[in-house]
Amino acid sequence: MKRRLFLVLLVFTLAFTSSLTMLGSEEVEANTSLQNKIKSIQEERSDNQSELEKKEQELKALELEKKKLQDEIRVVDNQTTATNQKIREKDQEIESTKERIEELLAEIQLLEERIAERDELLKNRVRSMYKNGGSVNYLEVILGARSFGDLVNRISALSTIAQQDRNILEIHHTEKMMVEEAKLEMEQALxxxxxxxxxxETLKEELEKQRKEKDRLMGKMEQQEKEMHAELGELEEADEILKAQERAMKVELEAWKQRQKELEEERKRQEAERQRQEAERKRQEEVSRSNGGGSQQTTTPPPANTTPVVTGEGQFMRPTTGTITSPYGFRWGKMHHGIDIGKNGRTGDVHVVAVEAGTVIRSYYSPSYGNTVMISHNVNGQVITTLYAHLENRFVSDGQRVSKGQLLGYMGNTGQSFGAHLHFEVHEGPWNGAKSNSVDPLRYIPR
Known part of the structure; x- marks a missing residue:
């Protein structure tokens, strides 16, 4: 009986020691794996910084190119200013010419009206002379005088009439010449x-060309700046995420170490309890033997389970309710690194929650993803990163520890989004700019 009991205890002790050794080995291995992943993030950050410095050098070269373009724009601006001045001067010339044409038209009209009136007067004179035989009968005028004074007056009147006729004819001729000259001048003015x-019109065409040239130069400069700043923005955003991810993973590593410490303490407590029970069993056997019950059979209790069960750990919950409107994989010629869960016409606030406990890497607004939350999880020593995008708002902040099911925000339509939905990503390991660690989230969450 004692030999059998000794063998059972020996087997149990060896199994328990082996289990502790394996657990310790797994803990060391997981710890090393996490440290290596943090180191890989640091290396990726270093590469990212090198790329950022390279882009900054390219930006400096772009600044020189921009300076050249600005000089070209300045030349075009000066040309445009000169052309605008010529257009103003030409407009003034045209305005002056139009005013002169209007003056000439008024002058011609006035002269033609006077000529027309004079023509009528001369026609009447001609008709009168025709009726009188074609000439003035000076003898009748003289003989018709009633006195010497009347004779003098009649002779003076005849002289005045003759002079007036000559004056009228001279003025008539002069004004006709003036009309001809005015018409000639007007033709020249026209x-x-x-x-x-x-x-x-030529100046305006030249101005339009200059404007188009400036638009081209400005467009070229803006496009170069836009592309460069977009690349810099992406690198800077990636660096911020990597930096925050490194911090979050360190927090998760410490939390994992704390959980392992608690598990070890629980193992020790269970081992102490097992030893106490074993000692109690031995004591009872001694008492039984001393009471003459040495032949009594006792049942050896099974060894306690040394592997604690952590309820729910490693089992992700769904981040929100709703149907999947777009799966993981290629769409529209590009990789869709997550799944979309739609609001599908529902009213009110649709909650988005953390699928597992973890540390918030970033809670920020992305130009493309809108309000975004990224969380680093440590599940049984394995790093998992989740991303929640297009949120209406955010209720967590960078570095915050969140529990499973904690509210992160409401489903929204922010960023480059068409309709309210949640874009959800899962990355096996740390997040990286190429998103090479992304996997189908349906491998982790219920459909």
Whole structure:
């Protein structure tokens, strides 16, 4: 009986020692794995910084190119200013020409009206002379005088009439010449106006070319700046995420170490309890033997389970309710690194929660993903990173420890999004800019 009891105890002790050794080995291995992953993030950050420095050098080169473009723009601006001044001067010339044409038209109209009136007067004189035989009968005028004074007056009147006729004819001739000259000048003014308008059109075309050239130069400069700043922005955003991820993973590592410490304490407590029970069993056997019951059979209790069960650990819950509107994989020629869960016309707030306990890497607004939360999880020594995008709002902050099922925000439509939905990603290991660790989230969460 004693030999059998001794063999049972020996087997149990060896099994328990082996179990502790394996657990210790697993803990060391997991710890080393986590440390290596943190180190890989640090190396990736170093590479990212090198790329960032390279982009900054390219940005400096771009600044020189920008300076050249600005000089070209300045030349175009000066040309545009000169062209605008020419257009203003040409507009003034055209305006002056138009005013002169209007003056000439008014002058011609006035002269033609006076000529027309004079023509009528001369026609009447001609008709009168025709009726009188074609000439003035000076003898009748003289003989018709009633006195010497009347004779003098009649002779003076005849002289005045003759002089007036001569004056009228001279004025008539002069004004007709003036009309011809005015018409000639107006024709020249109209030709000049036509030339000026053509020159103005040429200047405006030149101005339009200059404007287009400036737009081209500005567009080129803005595009270069936009592309470079976009690349810098992506690198800076990636660096911020990597830096925050390193901090979060260190927090998760410490939390994992704490859990392992608690598990070890629980193992020790269970071992102490087992030893106490074994000592109690031995004591009772001694008492039984001393009472003459040496032949009494006793049942050896089974060894206690040395592997504690952590309820729910490693079993992700769904981040939100709703149907999956877009699966993981390629779509529209690009990789979709997560799944989309739609709001599908529901009203009110749809909660988005953490699928597992972890540390918030980033809680921020992304130009593409809108309000975004990234969480680092440590599940049985394995690093898992989850991402929740297009949230309406965010209720957690960088570095915050969150529990499984904790509210992160409401389903929204922020960033580059068409309709309210949650974009959810799972990465096996740390997040990286290439998203090479992304996997189908349905491997981790219920459909």
């Amino acid at each position: 030709e000049a106006l036509e030339t000026q308008l053509a020159e103005l």
